[in-house]
Amino acid sequence: MTEPLLSVRDLHVSFGTSEGVVQAVRGVSFDISQGETLAIVGESGSGKSVTASAIMRLNFGADVRVSGSASLDGQDILSMSEEGVRQLRGKDIAMIFQDPLTALNPFYTVGNQIAEAYAIHHPGTSKKDLRELALDSITKVGIPEPLKRLNQYPHEFSGGMRQRIVIAMALINSPKLLIADEPTTALDVTVQAQILELISAMQEAHGSAVILITHDLGVVAEVTKRVLVMYAGRLVETASVEDAFNSPTHPYTRGLLNSVRSLDSDRHSRLEPIPGNPPSLIDLPSGCPFHLRCQYAASLNDRCRSEVPELKAVGNSWSACHLTVEELSSDLRAAT
Ligand code: SF4
Numbered sequence: 001m002t003e004p005l006l007s008v009r010d011l012h013v014s015f016g017t018s019e020g021v022v023q024a025v026r027g028v029s030f031d032i033s034q035g036e037t038l039a040i041v042g043e044s045g046s047g048k049s050v051t052a053s054a055i056m057r058l059n060f061g062a063d064v065r066v067s068g069s070a071s072l073d074g075q076d077i078l079s080m081s082e083e084g085v086r087q088l089r090g091k092d093i094a095m096i097f098q099d100p101l102t103a104l105n106p107f108y109t110v111g112n113q114i115a116e117a118y119a120i121h122h123p124g125t126s127k128k129d130l131r132e133l134a135l136d137s138i139t140k141v142g143i144p145e146p147l148k149r150l151n152q153y154p155h156e157f158s159g160g161m162r163q164r165i166v167i168a169m170a171l172i173n174s175p176k177l178l179i180a181d182e183p184t185t186a187l188d189v190t191v192q193a194q195i196l197e198l199i200s201a202m203q204e205a206h207g208s209a210v211i212l213i214t215h216d217l218g219v220v221a222e223v224t225k226r227v228l229v230m231y232a233g234r235l236v237e238t239a240s241v242e243d244a245f246n247s248p249t250h251p252y253t254r255g256l257l258n259s260v261r262s263l264d265s266d267r268h269s270r271l272e273p274i275p276g277n278p279p280s281l282i283d284l285p286s287g288c289p290f291h292l293r294c295q296y297a298a299s300l301n302d303r304c305r306s307e308v309p310e311l312k313a314v315g316n317s318w319s320a321c322h323l324t325v326e327e328l329s330s331d332l333r334a335a336t
Contacts, residue, residue: 003074004031005209006055006177011068013047013054015061020282024050026233028068034176037203037210039220039241041256042230045278048213051230052179054078055211056095057085072177091121094170096199098182100162103169104154110165111150114138117169137168141198160191167198174206181213196223217260221245229253232279232289239317249319251294288322296323 013025025047032038040048053059055070057077069076072092077085097103105113114137115130125133131150138146141164154162163183170178180199184192200223203210212224220227220241227244229237229252237250248254255274276293279285287305291297297304309320 002033005034005036005073006032007069007071008051008055009069009071011051011054011070012066013050014065016063017282022281023284024233024281025054028230028233028235030228030235030238032177032209032211034209035203035207036226037200037212037224039212039214039224039227040230041214041217041220041227043215043256043278045281046230047233048230049181050233052095052181052211052213056089056093056179058095087121090117090175091173092175093177093179094173094175096163096166096170096178096180096183098185100159100166101154103166104162106154109151109153110138110157111135114150114165114169114172118172121173133172137172138165140202141165141168141171142194143168160187160195163187163191163195164198167195167202171202171206171208175208177209177211178203179211179213182215183212184219185214185216192219199223217245217256229256232284233281234289234320235311235318236290236320237317238311243315243317247315247317249314249317250321251296251323252290255293288320296327 008031009029011025011028014021014023028047028051030038040051042048054066055077057080066078068078070078072088077088080088104110108116111131111134114134118133119125119130134150135146138150143149143161143164149157154165157165178199183199184195187195196219199210202208212219214220225241227239227241228235229244229250231252237244237248237253239249244253245257248257252274255272258272259274274293279289279292285292287303287307288294288297288309291304294304303322307322309322311318311320314325
């Protein structure tokens with residue numbers, strides 16, 4: 001068996017606020033192999049983006065506590081020197097953010113910014129070569145009139161075009177791992193499809209692994225094969241996309257699926273939102289963090305309220321739920 005490209009083990013991230021300590025990520029472990037596309041899904045505040053930031057070692061302020069490990073090609077990013085991380089970031093791991101405007105500097109032309117993303121890891125590259133590389137990458141991401149557009153500033157581009165520029169910057173060094181955090185949320189459906197196509201074409205060309213962070217299950221079904229479901233900072237289900245969509249093993253995954261409309265569902269049928277809100281990460285409930293919203297909690301007496309369920313194998317999937325396979329299948333079938 002080949003070694004995973006990235007191996008995350010027992011990742012914990014917490015940070016202090018005036019209201020108390022936010023336990024944003026609590027014991028997350030997963031692997032991703034070269035060329036693989038993995039989705040991380042969950043509601044806002046489930047810990048998806050904080051997990052990604054921790055892997056990139058972004059936003060590590062004085063009041064942020066991180067433990068565990070995140071090894072890329074056997075090198076633990078979390079215990080690396082600042083200089084080591086700077087060498088890695090943008091070259092071996094790149095990130096596409098939800099809002100491209102925050103990733104672009106309004107005072108520099110896009111050509112300069114794309115060239116800079118390469119030059120920082122390849123000092124000594126001539127200006128002429130940098131310009132050609134920038135032109136090549138802006139062409140590859142499908143920006144029309146690339147020669148003219150290189151000299152323009154971010155505000156002269158639409159949201160979709162700005163996202164293409166951010167992708168060009170992220171991919172110019174052919175990263176081993178690309179983390180795309182809600183890369184299409186701010187875009188309309190047609191641009192979204194183009195951006196996703198672009199990411200998979202680039203991934204194929206470079207053999208990169210991709211972690212796609214999203215709350216959009218349609219996007220997950222379209223572009224990934226494996227999915228991690230997060231709730232209140234923990235992994236609650238990991239499965240192939242097929243298993244997660246066809247036979248979810250965790251009530252929360254099931255709730256997420258029931259709250260979106262699929263193409264083959266009756267358009268007059270009502271969506272079933274998950275009742276309530278995610279818990280406060282400062283004051284987590286006892287036991288299973290989902291128990292206040294879970295329709296199956298009552299059937300398990302006090303166990304859901306007192307005991308934190310660990311991830312365990314359920315069929316082909318892993319699920320953090322006290323339900324047995326039998327209870328799970330009968331309960332879930334009964335609720336369908
Ligand atoms: Fe629901 Fe209990 Fe399973 Fe948590 S452990 S998801 S509360 S049934």
